[in-house]
Amino acid sequence: MAIALQSSMAALSLSSSSSFFGQRLLPTLSLSPPPTSVSSVEKACPIVMKIKRWERIECKPNSLPVLHKMHVKVGDTVKIIAGHEKGKIGEITEIFRHNSTVIVKDINLKTKHLKSREQGEPGKIVKIEAAIHSSNVMLYSKEQDVASRVGHKILEDGSRVRYLIKTGEIVDSVENWKRAIKDKGTEKEAKTT
Template identity: 55%
Template structure:
């Protein structure tokens, strides 16, 4: 009795052999992935895959801005706004700028009988959308690096030549951070 093939699916099922086990085709090797339990769990979204080194540590990107810098937003719906950097996220190259990129968040009431609220929350901005800003010259500029007379390296604004990283400014920013953490 001759059997007529009606679709490529039937042809494939015939070549699979007995009970779906392939006789002619080699099966791909299945590699078991090692499971590490470090106790640290980071929840990232499916589309936010982080770049990692060979040892599975994330690649940290060096940014042109630091906490305490005054920046100007150069693109987006907040274009032209000026603010201070309050937080830096190196793993995804984003920065938090004070009073920039405000989002509306609806918060439920926690206690029974308490009404909900609508709160304005700052959201991070990508670091490529901000430029360092000089308050004295009132101009945004790219950043350069140079070695000072005492041998230390510092960042400076290319348009004005103004040095951004000074020891006094660094101490002020970190002193404020310490006071905020104590409270």
């Protein structure tokens, strides 16, 4: 018995020349005969991962998120029509098209607790602007103090613009875009200094 045990251990010994670590394992031989039908082709089954309901994001076939069309743009003056900030007026500073939300300047402020970055520095409590869904905001006319839905029309020069349906006021104008770009540039300079 000892000889049989010694011979089996010698066959399984792990020396530095015959180490199996880091090498591929060979497939085990099965006793069942191989399938005889050649026409059966196995299709690769994609791995399906179940995620929570609130984590689902609608995606295109190339796995990028679907970007929603929105009736507002950066620099528009809007009025909040729903939520606890209802009735307030502000300017849009940022939009998120993948989930159709906007950030309005100085509206929907949330408290954020920040940890200290360096040793000895205390933590902070800061107020940040949280996102609002774009369906809860409506374009606002400062001249006539009225909120209105948005319409689209093509001008004589062929440019497509947005306008307020109640007042007929054109929202997309060159001056508004130049002002929004200039304001954005001054904010970046202020943050860097």
